[in-house]
Amino acid sequence: MGNTTVTDNHIAIIGTGFSGICAAIKLKEAGIEDFVIYERADDVGGTWRDNTYPGAACDVPSVLYSFSFAQNPEWTRTYSPWNEIHDYLVKVSKDFEIDSHIKYGAEVSELRFDDGALNWTVSFTSGESVTARSVISCVGILSQPSIPQIPGLESFEGTTFHSAQWRHDHNLEGEKVAVIGTGASAIQFIPKIANDTEKLYVFQRSPHWVMERGDQPISARTRRLYRRFPLLERFERWRTYWDFETLSRGFLGNHPKVVENYREKALDFLAEQVPDPGLRARLTPDYDPGCKRRLVSDEWYPTLQRDDVELVTEGIAEIRPHSIVTTDGEEHEVDSIIFGTGFTGTSFLAPMKVFGRRGVELSDAWKDGAATKLGVATHGFPNLFIMFGPNAGLGHNSVVFMIEAQARYITTAVKRLLRSRGAALDLDLDVQTRWYEQTQKKMRETVWVTGGCSSWYQSADGRVDTLWPDLTPNFWRQTRLYKKSDFAAIRPQHN
Numbered sequence: 001m002g003n004t005t006v007t008d009n010h011i012a013i014i015g016t017g018f019s020g021i022c023a024a025i026k027l028k029e030a031g032i033e034d035f036v037i038y039e040r041a042d043d044v045g046g047t048w049r050d051n052t053y054p055g056a057a058c059d060v061p062s063v064l065y066s067f068s069f070a071q072n073p074e075w076t077r078t079y080s081p082w083n084e085i086h087d088y089l090v091k092v093s094k095d096f097e098i099d100s101h102i103k104y105g106a107e108v109s110e111l112r113f114d115d116g117a118l119n120w121t122v123s124f125t126s127g128e129s130v131t132a133r134s135v136i137s138c139v140g141i142l143s144q145p146s147i148p149q150i151p152g153l154e155s156f157e158g159t160t161f162h163s164a165q166w167r168h169d170h171n172l173e174g175e176k177v178a179v180i181g182t183g184a185s186a187i188q189f190i191p192k193i194a195n196d197t198e199k200l201y202v203f204q205r206s207p208h209w210v211m212e213r214g215d216q217p218i219s220a221r222t223r224r225l226y227r228r229f230p231l232l233e234r235f236e237r238w239r240t241y242w243d244f245e246t247l248s249r250g251f252l253g254n255h256p257k258v259v260e261n262y263r264e265k266a267l268d269f270l271a272e273q274v275p276d277p278g279l280r281a282r283l284t285p286d287y288d289p290g291c292k293r294r295l296v297s298d299e300w301y302p303t304l305q306r307d308d309v310e311l312v313t314e315g316i317a318e319i320r321p322h323s324i325v326t327t328d329g330e331e332h333e334v335d336s337i338i339f340g341t342g343f344t345g346t347s348f349l350a351p352m353k354v355f356g357r358r359g360v361e362l363s364d365a366w367k368d369g370a371a372t373k374l375g376v377a378t379h380g381f382p383n384l385f386i387m388f389g390p391n392a393g394l395g396h397n398s399v400v401f402m403i404e405a406q407a408r409y410i411t412t413a414v415k416r417l418l419r420s421r422g423a424a425l426d427l428d429l430d431v432q433t434r435w436y437e438q439t440q441k442k443m444r445e446t447v448w449v450t451g452g453c454s455s456w457y458q459s460a461d462g463r464v465d466t467l468w469p470d471l472t473p474n475f476w477r478q479t480r481l482y483k484k485s486d487f488a489a490i491r492p493q494h495n
Contacts, residue, residue, distance in 0.1 A: 011032070011036075011133065013038070019388045020037055023136050024101060030411050038107075043104070045089045055191065057082060057215075059296050063075065063237045063240055068237070069404075079213065113355060113356050134417060136386075138388070145341075160336070164185070170336070172336060177199070179200065179337075181342065182208060183292075188297070189340070190300070209290075211295070215298065251395060252447075259447065274305065344456075354384070357381070369436060371436035372390050376413075377427040378427060388402070391439050401472055402472065412482040422491070426490055431486045439469060
């Protein structure tokens, strides 16, 4: 790649998941071609390239988990497996001629703003660097696996790996395997590996609310109809969207009956699936539905009732070279440990180091809260735009909806930037403060704060900077209104 400096209006996009591809498409639609997408891997897809564990699939229906401007009539199931989503993103990047803008094997380690030149230096782990007038970060919040710090983990002599870094070269057949964590990934891969393992220990910190998945094949006839009559698929897309949006009204604290109805349905499903009252009690959450990520599975409860699968609800005290010891003193002999412990969702833009005006690091600027406007821009970091960042995640609907809204807003900002004659655009601090305070005020009424649980949605001090605490149409409306007055134009300083 070389230590190169590109044109003054160069835009650096980081990442090729849904966010990166969407941002690139919207820039091209606006006639903006001077951008490069830097991708650390050798293929597009983000989380749908990396998460290849057995059973990996989306927990949002396929018809909704796609771009509105690039519907896919070829989904084969109600809930798409990872490889179909990955293939979809590859196809979209080719169809919209995005692939020619991608530089692979370019992992960004640092972003640093130059107060004099008013541009960004983008540094890579290879030691190379480029400059860019603006940066669009599309690294997402589900890209850095979270592995808990357990005493003795480093002494374990067996095989360990995280679900997002699945060891396909490691054969689990006949092994005693421990899975730590029972979140969205774990309830997908645990049923798939249970047929291979000799003994499977499932270590659960707290149970989740689980609903029936209802995954079904999409018939060839339906796919033909979608190809011939795209409006049929669009109608199904919007029907599904509003079904989920109705559910959100309960999670947002507006309609407690929605939450109670969800609780009753989930408890009925649990009772139907798990007849043993003792096991059922251990699988019943003591917090409100929606407080943690909502899960769907048709295989989870049956798998936990297998003779060769044991649910362990005691805490883990330590890991020894060949075993895991729980707080009750019981020792569980294991050959391999798989972490289904999710991601560091509150470590925004990690593992990159980001330095804004006057050398302020982003982590310091956000030490009292990841304050932004629409999750897109943050004060002190001019010309830096963020996709799927703070307060842009969802606990109830398809995040692709949010990604499209942010991409449209960022494109408008970039168009203004290109007309600003060399200035940089910095979000006004008062605008940011008002928006963040309003967002946190709404958040305090939601189930993610009041629901009585701890989750990856929350930072260490209990704040929820990850999710949008309102209806998604309200986010859409706010991203439609780009206000020039929200940003200050910073001019180059000449000696």
